[in-house]
Amino acid sequence: MEDLTSHPQDARGAMSSAGTLSDDELLGRFADGNAEAARVLTDRLGPRCYSVALRMLGNRAEAEDVTQEAMMRLWQLAPDWVSGQAKVSTWLYRVTLNLCVDLRRKKTPDRLSDVPEPEDGKASVVDRMQDQARKDALQVALAELPERQRQAVVLRHIEELPNPEIAGIMGISVEAVESLTARGKRSLAAILAGRREELGYDNDG
Amino acid sequence: MTDDNLELDQLFAQARQQRPALPDDLAVRIQTDAEAVRLNRMKPAPGPRPALLERLVRNLGGWQGLSGLVAASAAGVWIGFSAPAFLPDPVNLLTSQETAYFVADLGYDTSFLEITE
Numbered sequence: 001m002e003d004l005t006s007h008p009q010d011a012r013g014a015m016s017s018a019g020t021l022s023d024d025e026l027l028g029r030f031a032d033g034n035a036e037a038a039r040v041l042t043d044r045l046g047p048r049c050y051s052v053a054l055r056m057l058g059n060r061a062e063a064e065d066v067t068q069e070a071m072m073r074l075w076q077l078a079p080d081w082v083s084g085q086a087k088v089s090t091w092l093y094r095v096t097l098n099l100c101v102d103l104r105r106k107k108t109p110d111r112l113s114d115v116p117e118p119e120d121g122k123a124s125v126v127d128r129m130q131d132q133a134r135k136d137a138l139q140v141a142l143a144e145l146p147e148r149q150r151q152a153v154v155l156r157h158i159e160e161l162p163n164p165e166i167a168g169i170m171g172i173s174v175e176a177v178e179s180l181t182a183r184g185k186r187s188l189a190a191i192l193a194g195r196r197e198e199l200g201y202d203n204d205g
Numbered sequence: 206m207t208d209d210n211l212e213l214d215q216l217f218a219q220a221r222q223q224r225p226a227l228p229d230d231l232a233v234r235i236q237t238d239a240e241a242v243r244l245n246r247m248k249p250a251p252g253p254r255p256a257l258l259e260r261l262v263r264n265l266g267g268w269q270g271l272s273g274l275v276a277a278s279a280a281g282v283w284i285g286f287s288a289p290a291f292l293p294d295p296v297n298l299l300t301s302q303e304t305a306y307f308v309a310d311l312g313y314d315t316s317f318l319e320i321t322e
Contacts, residue, residue, distance in 0.1 A: 047226060075238060
């Protein structure tokens with residue numbers, strides 16, 4: 001960053017310095033036809049986008065689709081992006097969350113059909129649930145949270161974003177973010193306590 | 206409740222450590238999209254849709270095709286009014302009335318005459 005501020009012209013000229021540019025500047029360069037800028041932006045923002053989508057949806061294929069779509073919207077937006085008005089990552093998180101909500105809403109009517117039929121009765125369902133719970137108790141519990149609480153908890157406690165940025169992403173006040181994360185945490189703790197007894201993953205977890 | 210919170214904090218810490226990397230094939234797909242958008246933007250923007258007359262002219266083979274068509278039409282009109290000698294006069298063809306005589310119209314007597322001849 002120091003290099004960038006002290007020798008802006010050099011930094012702008014050299015391709016190897018693309019990694020030191022801000023998201024804003026990279027997006028501007030991409031809009032000007034620079035392919036390298038897109039690669040750096042993908043490396044920088046793609047994983048964050050994918051991580052959030054995966055936590056929100058709990059499904060890799062869906063998270064991949066959402067990530068690709070969110071990044072596609074970023075590429076298309078590039079020429080119209082007003083530098084300095086908002087953080088690119090804030091915008092991208094918001095688009096990602098909205099795409100996740102849209103996907104879940106579309107899926108809701110036939111959600112039951114997504115659950116595979118048990119092959120030999122009740123036992124296999126319980127086995128599968130125990131297996132999944134052992135693998136990722138947090139994911140199972142997150143799935144039970146209301147949408148907004150889940151968003152706030154994922155952004156705060158897994159993505160480790162500061163509350164003001166979460167407020168910007170979710171379009172609410174910082175106080176509302178604090179309230180959502182607190183309620184979300186309480187619900188998660190209660191869900192986990194209930195699950196622990198129900199599934200017994202404490203015994204050999 | 207404190208134990209639950211402790212467990213929850215541990216799960217969060219674990220989740221932060223296990224944050225997934227971007228799958229390689231997804232990174233490739235994202236890059237492919239970016240490249241398509243970039244190349245598409247570099248193409249010159251298509252102009253406005255041409256006017257009706259321009260599209261008509263283009264479909265008839267451009268200005269060359271149209272001039273040929275105009276010449277052929279003018280020749281047709283000229284021949285219509287002032288035909289060369291080896292062609293029948295079109296005006297005459299339209300206006301002349303041919304007179305037909307039918308033997309049967311002359312009645313019984315004529316047929317008798319024909320027989321006697």
